[in-house]
Amino acid sequence: MNIVVCVKQTPDTAATVTVEDGVVSWGDAPVILNPWDEFAVEEALRIKEAHGGQVTAISLGPEDAKEALKQALAMGCDQAILISDPALAGADSLVVSKILAASINKIGDADLVIFGRASVDSDTGVTGPQVARRLGWPALSLVAAVTALDPEGKNIAVERMLDECRQLVRSPLPAVVSVVKEINEPRYPSFMGIRKASRAEIPLWTAADLGLDEISDSAVTWPEIIAPPKIETEVEMIEGETPEELAAHLVDRLMEEKVI
Amino acid sequence: MANKILVYIDHFAGQVVPASWEAVGVGTSLAEKLGSEVVAVVLGHEVETFAQNAIEFGAGGVLMGDAPELKDYRPEPFARVLSQLAAEAEVLLLPTTSRTRELAGMVAVDLETGVMPDVVAFEIEDGSVLATRPIYAGKLLTKVICPEKRPQIFTLRSRAFVKPEPDPGRSGDITRIELDLGEIVTEVTGYSESMVGVSLSDAAIIVSGGRGVSNNPRLSPPTEITDEGEQEIWRAQQGFALVSDLAKVLGAAMGASRAAVDAGYVPYEHQVGQTGKVVSPDLYIACGISGAIQHLAGMRTSKTIVAINRDSDAPIFKLARFGIVGDLFDILPPLTQAFKERLG
Numbered sequence: 001m002n003i004v005v006c007v008k009q010t011p012d013t014a015a016t017v018t019v020e021d022g023v024v025s026w027g028d029a030p031v032i033l034n035p036w037d038e039f040a041v042e043e044a045l046r047i048k049e050a051h052g053g054q055v056t057a058i059s060l061g062p063e064d065a066k067e068a069l070k071q072a073l074a075m076g077c078d079q080a081i082l083i084s085d086p087a088l089a090g091a092d093s094l095v096v097s098k099i100l101a102a103s104i105n106k107i108g109d110a111d112l113v114i115f116g117r118a119s120v121d122s123d124t125g126v127t128g129p130q131v132a133r134r135l136g137w138p139a140l141s142l143v144a145a146v147t148a149l150d151p152e153g154k155n156i157a158v159e160r161m162l163d164e165c166r167q168l169v170r171s172p173l174p175a176v177v178s179v180v181k182e183i184n185e186p187r188y189p190s191f192m193g194i195r196k197a198s199r200a201e202i203p204l205w206t207a208a209d210l211g212l213d214e215i216s217d218s219a220v221t222w223p224e225i226i227a228p229p230k231i232e233t234e235v236e237m238i239e240g241e242t243p244e245e246l247a248a249h250l251v252d253r254l255m256e257e258k259v260i
Numbered sequence: 261m262a263n264k265i266l267v268y269i270d271h272f273a274g275q276v277v278p279a280s281w282e283a284v285g286v287g288t289s290l291a292e293k294l295g296s297e298v299v300a301v302v303l304g305h306e307v308e309t310f311a312q313n314a315i316e317f318g319a320g321g322v323l324m325g326d327a328p329e330l331k332d333y334r335p336e337p338f339a340r341v342l343s344q345l346a347a348e349a350e351v352l353l354l355p356t357t358s359r360t361r362e363l364a365g366m367v368a369v370d371l372e373t374g375v376m377p378d379v380v381a382f383e384i385e386d387g388s389v390l391a392t393r394p395i396y397a398g399k400l401l402t403k404v405i406c407p408e409k410r411p412q413i414f415t416l417r418s419r420a421f422v423k424p425e426p427d428p429g430r431s432g433d434i435t436r437i438e439l440d441l442g443e444i445v446t447e448v449t450g451y452s453e454s455m456v457g458v459s460l461s462d463a464a465i466i467v468s469g470g471r472g473v474s475n476n477p478r479l480s481p482p483t484e485i486t487d488e489g490e491q492e493i494w495r496a497q498q499g500f501a502l503v504s505d506l507a508k509v510l511g512a513a514m515g516a517s518r519a520a521v522d523a524g525y526v527p528y529e530h531q532v533g534q535t536g537k538v539v540s541p542d543l544y545i546a547c548g549i550s551g552a553i554q555h556l557a558g559m560r561t562s563k564t565i566v567a568i569n570r571d572s573d574a575p576i577f578k579l580a581r582f583g584i585v586g587d588l589f590d591i592l593p594p595l596t597q598a599f600k601e602r603l604g
Contacts, residue, residue, distance in 0.1 A: 013534045013554045017399040024400065035535050081554035093375060094368060099470065113310045118532055122395055124377045126365030129335065133369040137336050138446050141362045161529070162358045163459050164272050167336075172445050181535065182528045206337065219374030220411040223390070231560060235567075235583045246584050247594035251602055253582060257541050259564045260510075260603070 001151050003044040005077065006100055006131070007037040009068035010121045019225045030116055033071040036116025036185040039179045040182050043146065044114050046184065047074045051151050052079045053111070060096055073115045073197035081107070085206045085215070092218035097130035098138030102210040104135065111151065115144055115178040116230035125178075132176035139257065140175055144182040185222055263296040263350040266323075268342065269314055270357050271302075272333070276310050278462055279355030283416050283536030284317045284394035284426040286382060287353050291320075293384050294350065299323060300343055303338055305331035308434070316433040316537070322434045329441055332448035335362050337441040344440065346353050351389060356415040356461075364415050369500075373416060374406030375413040380420040388412065397534035397557035397603040405410045418461040419540055458513035460532065465543045466562075467507040468515030468532055472548025472570065474525060476589045496525035502592040504549055516560075517549045533558035534536070547588045553575030568592075 014031030033041070039078065044055045057072035057080045059065065083103055088095070104110055104173035113130035113135075132139035140158050144166060149156035154173040159166040161180050189197070207215050238253065240246035254260045267287040270277045287298040300314035311322040311430040325341050338359075343392035346352045346367055356378050370376035380401075381392040390405045406412040460466060479490040479530050501516075505513040507514045515532040516525065533540055534554040544562035549555060551567075551574055559565070560579055567580035568588050575581045584591055 010269055011396075013397075014552070016553065017396045019400055024396075093365065094372065097365075097369060097431040120397060123397065124365075124375075125361045126375055126377060127367070129362035130365045130369045130375075133339070139362055139366065140446075142358055143334070148290040159448070160358075162272065163277075163461065167332075168450045168452070169447060170447045170449055180528070181531075219368075219372070220376060220406050222402050222404055223394070225400055228394075228398060228401050228560075231579060233565075233579065233581050235577050235580045238582055238584045243586065243590040244598075246586060246591055247598045249599045250582060250584060250595065254543070254564075254566070255602065257564070260598075 001051045001111045002049055002109050003047060003053060004104050004107055004113045005037070005040050005044045005056045005057045005072065006113065006115050006128070007041065007053060007068045008034045008061050008119045009059065010119055015121055018223040019227055022225055024225060031065075031067050034070040034116055034119045035118065036118060036179075036181070036215055037068065038116070039077050039181055039183050040114040040116045041072050041077060042184045042186040044177055045187070047112070047146070047149060051149065056081065056107055058083060058100070058107070060099055061082070062089075063204065069202055070197045070200070071189065072163055073200050074193040075187060076193060081205055082202050083205045083210070087207060087215045090218065090222070091215075093124055093127050093219040094219050096117065096125055097134055097215060098208065098216070099210065099212070100127070100131045100150055101134035102212055103205065104131070106205070111154070112156070112174045113137075113174070113176045115176070117178050117180050128176055128178035133212040135176065138171045138175045140169060140171055141178045143177050143178075145178050146183075157165055165220050263294065263298055264348045265291050265294070265298050265351045265353065265527040266346050267298060267300045267314075267319065268352065268363070269300050269302045269310055269362065270312055270355050270360050271304060271307070276313060277355050277357050279357070279416060279418040281317045281423045282418070283355050284314060286321055286416060286421050288318045288349060288424065289335050290382065290384070290389065291555050292385070296350055297321070301342060303330050303341055311434045313426070315430050315434070316426040316428055318430070319432060321432045324434055325437050325439050327439050327441070329444060333359050334444065334446050334448065335366055336364040336446065337444050339363055339366035339370065340442050341437075341439060341488045343367045345437070346411050347371060352411045352413045354413075354415045356417050360415050364413050368413050368561040373411060373412065373413060376406065377415045378417050379414045380417050385544035389414070394538070397554070397562060398538060399557055402518045402594070423469050458511070460513045460515060460530070460537045460539050463513035463539070465510045465512035465545075466515045466532070466539055466541045466559075467510065467512045467519065467528070467545045467547065468499050468501055468549060468559075469503040469520055469547050470517035470549030471523065472550070472588065473503060473520060474523070475548070478589070492603075493524060496520070496523065499548070499589070500526055500594070502589065504597045506592055506599070508547070509596050509603070517552070517555050519552070547592065549576055550574040551579065
């Protein structure tokens, strides 16, 4: 089983994110492997441990965006590749999916591509399915469990987490999977893993390396990024001597304000 | 009519996702501004009622694809048909659900156009639709626009837009379309039982529990539970039973903080926050939730927030409209009782 995991570097979810003159900043908060992608890396490693093969982590980002890939290597991925090109700044998912699909084709022989369900920064959740569409492979999104995997017979069975319940799906390989948090518990990198990752050479591929001399324009642009309107609430503390009184006063207030 | 607005009606197990009707409402108001018409798309098997409903909610017409192969949603055939129908459209709107993000993305690839998921507001700029969507889990908002390529594809966040009133007297054409499904290689082999009573995204009221729900010092676990971790889970289950009782009386969905989900108190599908569901109900009752930034990001747009917490300095009170400083184990039972009496 050769697996490609697509990961993204994002600011820590605990960061306070602000915008000034259209520039987004998260202060001195660290950048991390997108939390959803940890589950993708973990699932790839588990499948490799059960069935053998190679796990390659790839990421698209600026030249210094290697933290996510280092984390993936430290967890146990065999190799990592950063795809970076000044022409890709501000690329939308239409362009990103094209670049990722070309990268997966260049790596070659993938049986499975795994994504996290979305990135916690742009939060579109469409890149995985778009890459599937570009490759012409089945898209298995929001996977909460891989219930069967047959590398020889080239098929996979998964449980997809819909809003209403889980949908059980069987699909041929290769396929593109996106995973949700239910699927596993990501491992912590080992000391050896961290050492190995810190020394690893991460190759950098440009659009030209992918045979894409001209990068098509993004369809979507972001003319303005703003802070959400401040929520002006003055909390009204409910008073009462006993829990029963507190409860009754709260219900009174909610009904007076026609919340209920 | 080349500049029509298509609205995809998402449904599951015989139920239309309510946000589909919100999308029809948005489609209607955009159509007025752009001088076009709203056409609903209903794909599935035995879905004629939904097509009828779409007209009642305001669609001028319906394109209906009905076939046994479409009984179970699968992205490939659904995207293929939707791409054929949307090729000439000006705008394609979908409600945001677990099915439609991928569907919208795949149609965008087929038609080489832009997709903008989870939109919360719309305006028109130079003949294109300028949309607003949250990023960083709502810590920021971005305007997005697809100025040249068509169709412009948007998915709409549940409850961000008003659901139109249905008018049973309305009429419109339902057109059965010829289906070209292509080869379908995946197979749906079944479904698990439904997981959640009320879906968090659609809920008008959400009652959520946090880590504090396991901290009732007055409870002692049955003596046969000796493992400390299991004792904690047992305590949490007693606490979440109180949260769930209140949710039931209010017809609410039950939510949880990441801390509560990570500790194994409740399954992940209840998680509200940056790595869970982002919600905006009319009423959000936070029980024993201190208010980590990741949680606040997921519920800050709730209309009214009630916080019940022992710690009067908990950040959740900064966002709350009403607060009770106290022990949720004392407050929740009488609160549930009071709602039961007052709401009949």
